Amino acid sequence: MQTADRSWLFTKKTLFLPLTLFSASVLVMIISLTAKKWSTLDQGEISNEMSLYRCKNCVNYLKDWSWKCFSDYCYYDDSSSGNCIAYNNGSKASFFYFSFEIIAIISGLMVVEKIILVIFDKNYGGKIILCLLAAFMLIAHVMAIYIWSVLNDANWYKSNEECSIEKPCVYAENGPFLAFANIFICSFAFISLMILIWKQRENISNSEPLARYIWFIRVELLLIIVGLLFFILFLIVIFTVYHEEWVERHTKDNLWRGGLSSCVACEPKIPDFDWECLVARECFVSPSSKSCKLYSHMFNAYKLYIFFDGLALLCSVFFIQTYIYFLNRKIYGSAYMTYIYAILLSVFHITATVLWFMESDVALDSHCNKKKIKPHKHIFTCSRLGPHLLMVSNFFSIFMTALYCYIFYKRNYDYKSIIKLQESQEQGISKFHEKSRIEDFKNNTILSD
Known part of the structure; x- marks a missing residue:
């Protein structure tokens, strides 16, 4: 049966x-x-x-x-x-x-x-x-x-x-x-x-004989440097997000400081009140007040930053996959994925930073000296440590992405050059053998005559 x-x-x-x-x-x-x-x-x-x-x-x-x-x-x-x-x-x-x-x-x-x-x-x-x-x-x-x-x-x-x-x-x-x-x-x-x-055939690529040196430095060492840059970038972003000093505001009566998501001294009862809560209350009481505009801008800046940096975090997870395989001389998925994830990681992180500065409308003055700051559209507001660390993290991000993509390009390019050289050598050898065979045939014909 x-x-x-x-x-x-x-x-x-x-x-x-x-x-x-x-x-x-x-x-x-x-x-x-x-x-x-x-x-x-x-x-x-x-x-x-x-x-x-x-x-x-x-x-x-x-x-x-x-x-x-x-x-x-x-x-x-x-x-x-x-x-x-x-x-x-x-x-x-x-x-x-x-x-x-x-x-x-x-x-x-x-x-x-x-x-x-x-x-x-x-x-x-x-x-x-x-x-x-x-x-x-x-x-x-x-x-x-x-x-x-x-x-x-x-x-x-x-x-x-x-x-x-x-x-x-x-x-x-x-x-x-x-x-x-x-x-x-x-x-x-x-x-x-x-x-x-479970019964699908696995397509696990073997290690490829790619280039070993770039700029007279071993490729593995350069990739370790990329990994360290990514780790430093991750630590800076985490520290920055949870750091309490992002903005500072001078008024005639007081001075307050705020973080990415909350204000430290905007609410007398609560030492750390979220921008979201302040927006809802202040804009209900007085929609046209300066405080309402300030809290709205800070809350919108927070939402934009979290959204785009969340996308950067998502891309970083996929980037780590390609990085680990690349470190082991293998290509994960498609070669284009290696470029795409690394580039998107930096693009989203930079976008998050730019949009935060645009929406919050803060001045880049770490001392927040009122004499040095010109009046802005809404209020006197300037940045503290958080945004400055954010800008530093962008430089790490750009350098890491550029170095990683260049290493991948050179490594892949050199590998293709080796393949082309091997193919040209094989073609040259085959042409030489063909030419030798024709010459031998002609010589044999002359001798027979």
């Missing part, structure tokens, strides 16, 4: 199934992050609808306040109250969910990239790494939902529990249910990938 031929299951066309599922899962994760209704905070007589980040039906300026705004304001007012504890838990839950979900999204994008490379028969790093990334994506997504639910002590269904301001209740709404349903999509994608990828 003949068995059915199932070889079609393990062709590259069938990989479009896990590719579609992983792409859909990543898309659902992004949609869940922007869901308008994540939870309901029931405080008895008051019931607030909350997104993952902020209140949706609060009154006045509170409707634009985030969990963190409520938490910070409550902490310095009455930190032991029930609703304050709920705000604090909600702030932590949204932060951890967002962090783990971003990790899951990046892992998912890496899986999608590798599946595409498998379909096009390119070097993708191997089955084990691909499956581990898929598993890591699933675990990070499950952890995000679990931590959000535990920290909020969320109820996934309506109960008869009495809720009050002293003991508020958190009920899961659309966002968490969408994220929970995505577990099944992600799980099915992982299982289908495990089944279909």
Whole structure:
């Protein structure tokens, strides 16, 4: 009795199934992050609808306040109250969910990239790494939902529990249910990938005999220098983002300083209040005030910087892949990917810096001497250490990218030169043999005559 031929299951066309599922899962994760209704905070007589980040039906300026705004304001007012504890838990839950979900999204994008490379028969790093990334994506997504639910002590269904301001209740709404349903999509994608990828032929390129020296320096040493530059760049950016001194403002009455995301002394009660919270309150009270314009510009600058530097972080993850393979004398995926990821990393980081300066409209004066600063459109504002470190990081980024791309170009160029030389030598040898054969034939013909 003949068995059915199932070889079609393990062709590259069938990989479009896990590719579609992983792409859909990543898309659902992004949609869940922007869901308008994540939870309901029931405080008895008051019931607030909350997104993952902020209140949706609060009154006045509170409707634009985030969990963190409520938490910070409550902490310095009455930190032991029930609703304050709920705000604090909600702030932590949204932060951890967002962090783990971003990790899951990046892992998912890496899986999608590798599946595409498998379909096009390119070097993708191997089955084990691909499956581990898929598993890591699933675990990070499950952890995000679990931590959000535990920290909020969320109820996934309506109960008869009495809720009050002293003991508020958190009920899961659309966002968490969408994220929970995505577990099944992600799980099915992982299982289908495990089944279909395991019998696929791996295209793992061997080490190539590329050039060993550039500028009389070993290529490996130059690549280590690139790695050190990237590490220094990463440390500078991390330190800069969390540094508290980005801007400083002189007025007739006082002096305050602020960081990338918050102001140190803008709110008397709260020593570190987010620009987001200040914008919502100040612009509701007085939309045309200088403070409203200042906070709006600082908050918009913060959003632009985080968005574009987030894209730079995403590109850096993919850049590390190409760098590790290049360090081992292999080409990951396509040669163009090596250039693209490195260049995009610098482009997004530089764009983030430029847009922050344009939107915040600060003066480049580290001492913030009012006599040296000319009036700006909005207020007297000047930069502190943060933006200066940011500019330094851009020089590291540009130099690192230029050096890396040049090394790759020369290494690849020299390799192509070697191949062309070998081909020309082989052609010359074959022509020489052909010419010798013709001469021998002529000589033999003359002798026979």
